Amino acid sequence: MHPSHPHPAAASTRRSFFSRSTAALALAAVPLVASAKAAPPAAPGLDHAKWSPRNHAALNALIARHGKHSPRYDAKRKPYAVFDWDNTAIMNDTEEALFMYQINTLAFRLSPAEFGAILRQNVPAGPFSADYNNSAGQAVTLADIAADLDATYAWLHAQYRGFQGTLSLEAIRDTAQFQDFRAKLYYLYEAVNGTHGVDVGYPWVVYFFTHMSREEVDLLTERSNDTNLGLGLAKTKYTSAPSLPGRAGVVSVSHFQGIRLTTEIASLMDALRENGIDVYVCTASLEHVVGVFASLPKYGYKVPRANVLGLRLEMQGEVFTNRYQAGWPLTWGPGKTVAIQRELVAKKGYGPLLVAGDSDGDYDMLRDFPDTRLGLIVNRLKKGKIGELSQRAAQDAQADQPRFVLQGRQESTGNWLPMEQSLKYGSATAQLLA
Numbered sequence: 001m002h003p004s005h006p007h008p009a010a011a012s013t014r015r016s017f018f019s020r021s022t023a024a025l026a027l028a029a030v031p032l033v034a035s036a037k038a039a040p041p042a043a044p045g046l047d048h049a050k051w052s053p054r055n056h057a058a059l060n061a062l063i064a065r066h067g068k069h070s071p072r073y074d075a076k077r078k079p080y081a082v083f084d085w086d087n088t089a090i091m092n093d094t095e096e097a098l099f100m101y102q103i104n105t106l107a108f109r110l111s112p113a114e115f116g117a118i119l120r121q122n123v124p125a126g127p128f129s130a131d132y133n134n135s136a137g138q139a140v141t142l143a144d145i146a147a148d149l150d151a152t153y154a155w156l157h158a159q160y161r162g163f164q165g166t167l168s169l170e171a172i173r174d175t176a177q178f179q180d181f182r183a184k185l186y187y188l189y190e191a192v193n194g195t196h197g198v199d200v201g202y203p204w205v206v207y208f209f210t211h212m213s214r215e216e217v218d219l220l221t222e223r224s225n226d227t228n229l230g231l232g233l234a235k236t237k238y239t240s241a242p243s244l245p246g247r248a249g250v251v252s253v254s255h256f257q258g259i260r261l262t263t264e265i266a267s268l269m270d271a272l273r274e275n276g277i278d279v280y281v282c283t284a285s286l287e288h289v290v291g292v293f294a295s296l297p298k299y300g301y302k303v304p305r306a307n308v309l310g311l312r313l314e315m316q317g318e319v320f321t322n323r324y325q326a327g328w329p330l331t332w333g334p335g336k337t338v339a340i341q342r343e344l345v346a347k348k349g350y351g352p353l354l355v356a357g358d359s360d361g362d363y364d365m366l367r368d369f370p371d372t373r374l375g376l377i378v379n380r381l382k383k384g385k386i387g388e389l390s391q392r393a394a395q396d397a398q399a400d401q402p403r404f405v406l407q408g409r410q411e412s413t414g415n416w417l418p419m420e421q422s423l424k425y426g427s428a429t430a431q432l433l434a
Helices: 020-028 053-066 094-104 112-120 142-159 169-173 176-196 198-209 214-230 263-274 287-295 334-348 360-367 384-398
Strands: 080-083 234-239 252-257 278-286 308-311 313-316 319-324 354-357 374-378 404-407
Touching: 053 263, 053 374, 053 404, 080 263, 080 334, 094 176, 094 198, 094 214, 094 252, 094 278, 094 287, 112 142, 112 198, 142 176, 176 198, 176 234, 176 252, 198 278, 198 308, 198 313, 198 319, 214 287, 263 278, 278 287, 278 334, 287 308, 308 334, 334 360, 354 360, 360 374, 360 384, 374 384, 384 404
Parallel strands: 080 278, 080 354, 278 308, 354 374, 374 404
Antiparallel strands: 234 252, 313 319
16 A cells, blocks of 8 residues: 555655666667566566566566575475565555445444544644645545544445435435535545644544455455456546535545556466565565465465565454454555565575565665565656656666666556566656656
8 A cells, every 4th residue: 555645745744867868869769678688597487468678588587696596496495486566566545445435325324423442543633734635725634534523434434325325325425415525535544644744644544444344345345456457547536515604624635546467467467486586575565465465266366365464453352353463563655565574585595586666665665685686667657756766777777687677657558568668657758767
């Protein structure tokens, strides 16, 4: 999961050593087989698909040098790769898509009092940043928006037949109360992350699974995945009901709806496994949620649930609670490195051969392990820490064995592009760097 900021000022917190055009020319000038020249020839190769030709060559070379067809391969010391999930293995964010689906289907197992407590759980009191002011330009406080959500959830809980009432979901979704609830709850997710950071926001959003069983979360996740795979990719704006301004006033929030499978990543995972290289996922979404997506055969990734590391909640019997698992790191940024060190390096004695990611949340694991030979960055044209590694990838454009590579994609379709440059949503010009 990656923080999503609907306001330009919030997104701007993310200099290239080259100009974009210089870097692009440098990449274009690289022989497409430069990194494969020294590779042993026998390994089964990776499909070309929409890989940048240079990245395709670099990955094939990596597999040939370290896979089971290499004379140096040791089956007792199998190399392994670690992938981020959201916006790396797929287009868009599983957890955010699921949260919106949970809201749209009112899939909560919470009384109004329990819901209100989770709204406020570990969220600092006071106003959110100015990027999240209401439509009148006024600051919004946690107390005010939580009070509004208390009221609408209590109304929905009394009226919706999935709780205690008689109205169908279709009828409920036509009400001003539901429209207010949806906009303000998703707004609160964005405001918490954008103001207080993911250390607060990422655990907060998964607390809404409280009282659900593993089986219920499995089914909810699968239904959300399938629904979102069928939706058009679009940045959708939700505005709370003007007729119900409440204490917070009218607020708006954007959500990038829809998700897409990334077949290039699934094929890479296949090629790695076929060559004796194990595959793991380290995600900032709930471990259980990504485990559903990564493991179900119909999605094509074939990653065992046991190979997924992510956010963890304490269980009470067979149901989830609103307590983060004691002693387990928040698997974002430095916490991803900690989780990999604890669960993989400590048991194997060495770090990952390949790491793939897309954002600041993956920066640490992309660079922290001496054993890593290649860092694959899905190019989301970000600044910040991941922007530093993207610049490094541009500098490595002519290296025979680059440490980092950029892979382009088109956000409006979710498809990869066979080049390092990407097309942002709404843009007609591909760029190499932010």
